[in-house]
Amino acid sequence: MGVxxxxxxxxxxxxDIYGIKRTVRAVDGVSLDINENEIFGIAGESSCGKxxxxxxxxxxxxxxxxVISGKVLYNFKDENINILSLDxxxxxxxxxxxxxxxxxxxxxxxNPVRKIYKTFQDFxxxxxxxxxxxxxMRKVRSHLEKLGLPREVLxxxxxHLSGGMRQRVVIALATIFRPNVIIADEPTxxxxxxxxxxxxxxxxxxxxxxxxxxxxxxxxxxxxxxxANRVAIMYAGRIVEEGRxxxxxxxxxxxxxxxxxxxxPMIGDKSDKVNIPGAPPNLANLPEGCxxxxxxxxxxxxxxxxxxxxxxxxDGRRVAxxxxxxxxx
Amino acid sequence: xxxxxxxxxxxxxxxxxxxxxxxxxxKGVTKVFTLGGLLTGSKLTAVNEVxxxxxxxxxxIFTLAGESGSGKTTLARLMLHDIEPTHGxxxxxxxxxxxxxxxxEQMQFMKEVQPIFQNPFETFNPLxxxxxxxxxxxxxxxxxxxxxxxxxxxxxxxxSVGLSLEEIRGRYPHELSGxxxxxxxxxxxxxxxxxxxxxxxxxxxxxxxxxxSIVNLFKELKEKQGVSVVYITHDLxxxxxxxxxxxxxxxxxxxxxxxxxxxxxxPLHPYxxxxxxxxxxxxxxxxxxxxxxxxxxEVKEFSKVGCKFAxxxxxxxxxxxxxxxxxxxxxxxxVRCFLYVEKK
Amino acid sequence: xxxxxxxxxxxxxxRFRFAFIVLMGIVILSIxxxxxxxxxxxxxxxxxxxxxxxxxxFGTNSRGQDIFWMMTFAIRNSLLFGISTALLSRVxxxxxxxxxxxxxxxxxxxxMSINDSFIVIPLLPLLILFSFMFKDRMxxxxxxxxxxxxxxxxxxxxxxxxxxxxxxxxxTRTAVYSGMKALSITWREHLPFVMxxxxxxxINNMLWSMGLEVTLAVLGLSHINTPTIGTTIYWVNQxxxxxxGIWWWIVAPIVIxxxxxxxxxxxxVSLNKYIDPRTRLLRIGG
Numbered sequence: 002m003g004v005x006x007x008x009x010x011x012x013x014x015x016x017d018i019y020g021i022k023r024t025v026r027a028v029d030g031v032s033l034d035i036n037e038n039e040i041f042g043i044a045g046e047s048s049c050g051k052x053x054x055x056x057x058x059x060x061x062x063x064x065x066x067x068v069i070s071g072k073v074l075y076n077f078k079d080e081n082i083n084i085l086s087l088d089x090x091x092x093x094x095x096x097x098x099x100x101x102x103x104x105x106x107x108x109x110x111x112n113p114v115r116k117i118y119k120t121f122q123d124f125x126x127x128x129x130x131x132x133x134x135x136x137x138m139r140k141v142r143s144h145l146e147k148l149g150l151p152r153e154v155l156x157x158x159x160x161h162l163s164g165g166m167r168q169r170v171v172i173a174l175a176t177i178f179r180p181n182v183i184i185a186d187e188p189t190x191x192x193x194x195x196x197x198x199x200x201x202x203x204x205x206x207x208x209x210x211x212x213x214x215x216x217x218x219x220x221x222x223x224x225x226x227x228x229a230n231r232v233a234i235m236y237a238g239r240i241v242e243e244g245r246x247x248x249x250x251x252x253x254x255x256x257x258x259x260x261x262x263x264x265x266p267m268i269g270d271k272s273d274k275v276n277i278p279g280a281p282p283n284l285a286n287l288p289e290g291c292x293x294x295x296x297x298x299x300x301x302x303x304x305x306x307x308x309x310x311x312x313x314x315x316d317g318r319r320v321a322x323x324x325x326x327x328x329x330x
Numbered sequence: 331x332x333x334x335x336x337x338x339x340x341x342x343x344x345x346x347x348x349x350x351x352x353x354x355x356x357k358g359v360t361k362v363f364t365l366g367g368l369l370t371g372s373k374l375t376a377v378n379e380v381x382x383x384x385x386x387x388x389x390x391i392f393t394l395a396g397e398s399g400s401g402k403t404t405l406a407r408l409m410l411h412d413i414e415p416t417h418g419x420x421x422x423x424x425x426x427x428x429x430x431x432x433x434x435e436q437m438q439f440m441k442e443v444q445p446i447f448q449n450p451f452e453t454f455n456p457l458x459x460x461x462x463x464x465x466x467x468x469x470x471x472x473x474x475x476x477x478x479x480x481x482x483x484x485x486x487x488x489x490s491v492g493l494s495l496e497e498i499r500g501r502y503p504h505e506l507s508g509x510x511x512x513x514x515x516x517x518x519x520x521x522x523x524x525x526x527x528x529x530x531x532x533x534x535x536x537x538x539x540x541x542x543s544i545v546n547l548f549k550e551l552k553e554k555q556g557v558s559v560v561y562i563t564h565d566l567x568x569x570x571x572x573x574x575x576x577x578x579x580x581x582x583x584x585x586x587x588x589x590x591x592x593x594x595x596x597p598l599h600p601y602x603x604x605x606x607x608x609x610x611x612x613x614x615x616x617x618x619x620x621x622x623x624x625x626x627x628e629v630k631e632f633s634k635v636g637c638k639f640a641x642x643x644x645x646x647x648x649x650x651x652x653x654x655x656x657x658x659x660x661x662x663x664x665v666r667c668f669l670y671v672e673k674k
Numbered sequence: 675x676x677x678x679x680x681x682x683x684x685x686x687x688x689r690f691r692f693a694f695i696v697l698m699g700i701v702i703l704s705i706x707x708x709x710x711x712x713x714x715x716x717x718x719x720x721x722x723x724x725x726x727x728x729x730x731x732f733g734t735n736s737r738g739q740d741i742f743w744m745m746t747f748a749i750r751n752s753l754l755f756g757i758s759t760a761l762l763s764r765v766x767x768x769x770x771x772x773x774x775x776x777x778x779x780x781x782x783x784x785x786m787s788i789n790d791s792f793i794v795i796p797l798l799p800l801l802i803l804f805s806f807m808f809k810d811r812m813x814x815x816x817x818x819x820x821x822x823x824x825x826x827x828x829x830x831x832x833x834x835x836x837x838x839x840x841x842x843x844x845x846t847r848t849a850v851y852s853g854m855k856a857l858s859i860t861w862r863e864h865l866p867f868v869m870x871x872x873x874x875x876x877i878n879n880m881l882w883s884m885g886l887e888v889t890l891a892v893l894g895l896s897h898i899n900t901p902t903i904g905t906t907i908y909w910v911n912q913x914x915x916x917x918x919g920i921w922w923w924i925v926a927p928i929v930i931x932x933x934x935x936x937x938x939x940x941x942x943v944s945l946n947k948y949i950d951p952r953t954r955l956l957r958i959g960g
Contacts (some may be wrong), residue, residue: 019686019948046537047508164398193397194564198608198618220538223567223610227618247614257539264542265612266567268594274571276543280507412847440851452844457866463852470853518852 003076004181004214005058007033010071012057025285027053029238029292031071032311035216037181040208042229042246043218044261048281050238051218055186058216059102060084060092075100077181098128101175105187110171111159117170118155124174141177147210148173148203165196169203176207183207184216189224201228222265226250234258237282237292240311244318254320256297291322299324351424353386353525353558354409359418361404376404377415378582381657381664384526386423389558391548393569393590396579402562405579406530409560410445411436441471444519448531450511454503460511461498463518464488471522487517490555491547509540516547520557527551528560533568545572566609570594578602581638588663598665600643637668645669683948690944696937700930704750710743714901726922733922736913741926747901749930755818755887755902756880762822764876767830772868774830775837776860786834792827798889800824805895813897817890821883829875833868840864870949877942881935888931903927903934 014025189197233243242255279296361377485495577587718738726733732741774785891904
């Protein structure tokens, strides 16, 4: 069952300062089909457009970001939501109850001068009236318990907690309404490796218990390998490959994905790793045709002129490459 | 056992018997910061009794690995003579670094020990052109004087990192990618022909597709130009890939140190074991098995007496809480853990 | 270079266009003072209290002076006064701010103690005292120097805090490891970031000093025979122009000073936005 459908989304940043016009094509024709009850990973480097994609998916389209074309349609059991057509109030209602958002850097979500339980109160009150305080606190405590967080956390201020604990509190906040979709934007980039493991395990458990959808966006491929069911690889504002995690890692098809997987270092492996030649393109100045062709060893003439479409093959894998299956042959 | 141990210990610590000139010799270095005011402040031991050496005849890549708060950045600043140790000695080529007072000596030291910073976009002034630092380094350290020579020196340095003066001339930082900027940073550091590069998280802010090229560059610098690199990181996978020796740091102490194959291949210290297991592998079939237990209050861990890891350690014993663990030597490594007390 | 900047701003920034036109007008007026047919310090040159007409554009006042030509002198003197005070105090504040920020330690503390003592001194009573002490020698230049000596502390602190934060940034360390000397780093690496503040405070200072001059003059404590906006208002009061119905005499300086102040302020806002390192980055395509 599809819970989110993105159709040929194009979202650009358009600025005009002192006569200098710039158009940054951050999301340049993205189509996605995300199912219920799965962890969907979006992988890509720092300038591939994934941050902008998330902004649009959660409805935060503020100028100079403009949606040029395309649709973002959510399909929940009892309603369909076109997030780009919602007004401010409807958006506020949808956020947190149906679609919630976990970001990098937990401190910006937690109010540093309020105790944690008050922050929970603030969040909930923005959506529902709290009639019985005792019931509410009981609910919050049991929610935290289920997630393995000690109840002392509620009485503390954010700066008393370690970074990892703060991030987990933020996840608890994001899941208190049991939303249908959780968008996690680099949730573990700012934390240590051991804490990362704890945070990711928590996310996995929540997903297994609530049976919702998690859209996990991170540049760290090893994280996707560990918890994502399906992964989409983004490059230069477009999706270049998408499929089941196992397939992507074991038999990557797009040249960029193949390079990426081959260059991942691992403990125990001292063999020479390749590096991808060239540099990621500037989104304000994208090349004609396929975004990867300047760095692709298999580039053909057609790659320099036309944008390769994302084509699905029998195994459910989608690749945007004119060579497709025959890549490398 | 003991006698054999001594010889091995010297070797693993970098000292070769009989040769006194180490490139760097860190002996019992401790750095304590006082937070807060004179009357109410608390003390934070950022670096706790750290010992290691770097060889001068064999260039090597030595990794200081650890999470944030482990003290690795403080240790780097101590080695660069940015700050001074509270106790202990730092010797560079036999000379005490803390005794450097005169400008001239400081310049000589900086010429031979150069840093590489984490954020390539902050390393350079965003309002100024990038090549200015290259010119400044060349002229200020007296590497070249006439105009032609300066440009040639800069071009050579840039070529050794895979760039050229043509590409970089007149560019501002925002016109280059993170990978390119980091390479320029390395090129600048190489101009004065240093013996040691101290690289603090040099690839953590660089895109994944460009990361390996910088990491491979360090490998090349060691092999072809004989430059030693102190590689500071929290990324154990890249550390394994390029280092010869590694020191794992936890809350200011080096808990395990030795060759990278041994330390990461077969970890002895309990923290190191958990660390290694927690590194996510890029193989979908090998996911994490067990759940782990996270500490709640960071500050508590720092001020406890005894081993800082005792709160989380699955093998904790009474003595761990009472006393600070000492360094023990076995299997060609140093481990700071009471589990490995040498049996008499 | 400067003409390119002015052209850019004129075309794209409405505020700047307004400010530019207004200030150009004022500067032209002050230049006209060089062509005045009357000596500003003399009086009873023309018939008294004539309302504005073709012959006397702004009318004449009770002292028998042509208000239009008097205004040209007044504007010129006020402008020059403001500029000189601002420039002088800039020099002091940049020097103190940069040195305190970069050196730190004992130097910083000494400089900041001096700084803070100056802030605390109440300026108006002091100026009133000075004007009684130096009644005759109190000309505009003297006043300007005195004000400059008191107009620097606020801005010195601003500059110092900017330098303090710049010192912590990584590119300062890169500069150190490139062998650059401390002074060179402060001047060449940090100054571009400090410039917007210096610029903002220059105009701010001008506005402040001109306002203070008007206050002093109205109280009769400045050199009343030198025409400035303030002294004009003093004479208006002396001759009870309002009750006598000679409205054109008071309207002229007030309208002009409104234009001057508003124009300067708009200039400050638009230029500040332009120089700000963040928009600068966007401009060069960052």
